[in-house]
Amino acid sequence: MNLLGITRSQLILIDNESFLNEFVTQFYSKDSYSQVYSKLNKHVIKKFGKHFSEFTYDDYQVIQNEKKSSADIKNYANTLFKFLFSKEVLIDDEFKGIFPLEKVKEHFVKRTQNKDRFKLSRPINKYPILEFEDLLKLESFYEVHTDSIEKLKMKLCWYILNEYDFNNKDILSIKSDNFDSGQLLIGDEIIELPNIFEELFEQLSKRKNDGFTNLNGNLKDLAREVGITKNLTPQLIKNTKAVNTLTCPNCQEKYSSDLYNWCAIEEKLVCKDCGDLLRKVFSYQQLSNSPIEKVNNFEVFETLEKEYDKRKKELTKKGVDFQRLYEVMQEIGRMGEKYVFKLEYQKLINTPFANKIDKSIADNPKNGYDILSYDLEGNKIYIEVKATSTDKDEFYISQHELDTAEQLLKSGKQHYVYFVKNILSENPILTIIDNILNDDRFTKVGHNWKMVTED
Numbered sequence: 001m002n003l004l005g006i007t008r009s010q011l012i013l014i015d016n017e018s019f020l021n022e023f024v025t026q027f028y029s030k031d032s033y034s035q036v037y038s039k040l041n042k043h044v045i046k047k048f049g050k051h052f053s054e055f056t057y058d059d060y061q062v063i064q065n066e067k068k069s070s071a072d073i074k075n076y077a078n079t080l081f082k083f084l085f086s087k088e089v090l091i092d093d094e095f096k097g098i099f100p101l102e103k104v105k106e107h108f109v110k111r112t113q114n115k116d117r118f119k120l121s122r123p124i125n126k127y128p129i130l131e132f133e134d135l136l137k138l139e140s141f142y143e144v145h146t147d148s149i150e151k152l153k154m155k156l157c158w159y160i161l162n163e164y165d166f167n168n169k170d171i172l173s174i175k176s177d178n179f180d181s182g183q184l185l186i187g188d189e190i191i192e193l194p195n196i197f198e199e200l201f202e203q204l205s206k207r208k209n210d211g212f213t214n215l216n217g218n219l220k221d222l223a224r225e226v227g228i229t230k231n232l233t234p235q236l237i238k239n240t241k242a243v244n245t246l247t248c249p250n251c252q253e254k255y256s257s258d259l260y261n262w263c264a265i266e267e268k269l270v271c272k273d274c275g276d277l278l279r280k281v282f283s284y285q286q287l288s289n290s291p292i293e294k295v296n297n298f299e300v301f302e303t304l305e306k307e308y309d310k311r312k313k314e315l316t317k318k319g320v321d322f323q324r325l326y327e328v329m330q331e332i333g334r335m336g337e338k339y340v341f342k343l344e345y346q347k348l349i350n351t352p353f354a355n356k357i358d359k360s361i362a363d364n365p366k367n368g369y370d371i372l373s374y375d376l377e378g379n380k381i382y383i384e385v386k387a388t389s390t391d392k393d394e395f396y397i398s399q400h401e402l403d404t405a406e407q408l409l410k411s412g413k414q415h416y417v418y419f420v421k422n423i424l425s426e427n428p429i430l431t432i433i434d435n436i437l438n439d440d441r442f443t444k445v446g447h448n449w450k451m452v453t454e455d
Helices: 016-027 030-048 057-065 071-086 093-097 101-113 132-143 149-163 168-172 195-204 215-226 234-243 272-277 297-318 322-348 399-410
Strands: 183-186 189-192 245-247 254-256 262-265 268-271 371-374 380-387 394-396 414-421 429-433 442-445 450-453
Touching: 016 030, 016 071, 016 101, 030 057, 030 071, 057 071, 057 093, 071 101, 132 149, 132 215, 149 168, 149 195, 149 215, 149 234, 168 215, 215 234, 234 245, 262 272, 268 272, 297 322, 322 371, 322 380, 322 414, 380 394, 380 399, 399 414
Parallel strands: 380 414
Antiparallel strands: 183 189, 245 254, 262 268, 371 380, 394 450, 414 429, 442 450
């Protein structure tokens, strides 16, 4: 069966298994067949549970937007959908914008001629490292308090090898005289040591032989202590450290893969230091020219707390006239945003996500929402804030804001409208609307929609 020469009407009569077998055989190398077939079968064919001729653009988007899917899966699926489009099996107009038909057809002709070029990369030789369970055992041992000098020596050997790049000779040269006021001289470098090692050097100073004359012996004892069967050597620890070290794509500094060292900015992984410095200034896909400034939402929280009370008093005293109506409406909106920011910050204050709340979204109306926040699991929440100075169950919302809500909800994201009534009172009333497009409490009235409750 020649897939390039087959017609659409002939193609759609083939069952999924036969089609997938021919597709992978004709467009991938023999070395790649097993892996490509397995992943396409599991993550595309079986995932949707229907005949390939029934695939749609929405199915394509599901795979490409699936965070858990690997790059390989997305690439294989992209090629599969591209081929189905070239045979006019996929007829959704959206594909025309991403797959130029003539170029796609040329692509598959060349692919059959040169398919041996499309090989999966072969696995590289791997260094021996500690298995994940063994690494956890060592980290747990390090965290447990002990007064035993021998166990403290084991801990120090592990700490230095895991945190620094000193050679064995430098470690063996450590004496109690090298330690002073929490600092340890190793070779030509001084490092800070955790307080747990003060007792160790105090006890070592009382011994005749106060050094680390047998590094391998200490590591052997450590392996036996925590139940590791592998031969625990300095090189094994260094190899493990290397594969568990990541490079920040922003500052290019290296940190361990421990979660507390990292955060996500716009779905990109950066180190925590860069995460604290990078302010999210994106308007959809366009980067703002605003200067990067340090984000510290605790300071923002304290400032907003003062501003909120101050502006509330000022607005209450001034009252409202028609000339100032627009200005006051704008100020009430900003107060609503500050109020919601406070609530979100308080909700997340004991999590790593408190400093990631982004209230600058509201500065650009093109965004269609006001605040980017997070739930307690770290999933993004897109918040549109509506605030009024009355207790009426009504507010205005633009068509663009509704379109943004629809776009986010359809893509599976969390979008909420935080409706704050009596914003100038001591006890504002908050209503959270989890689907503004389908809430029985509100009805759209007019064009620039005013939302009211039905009595």
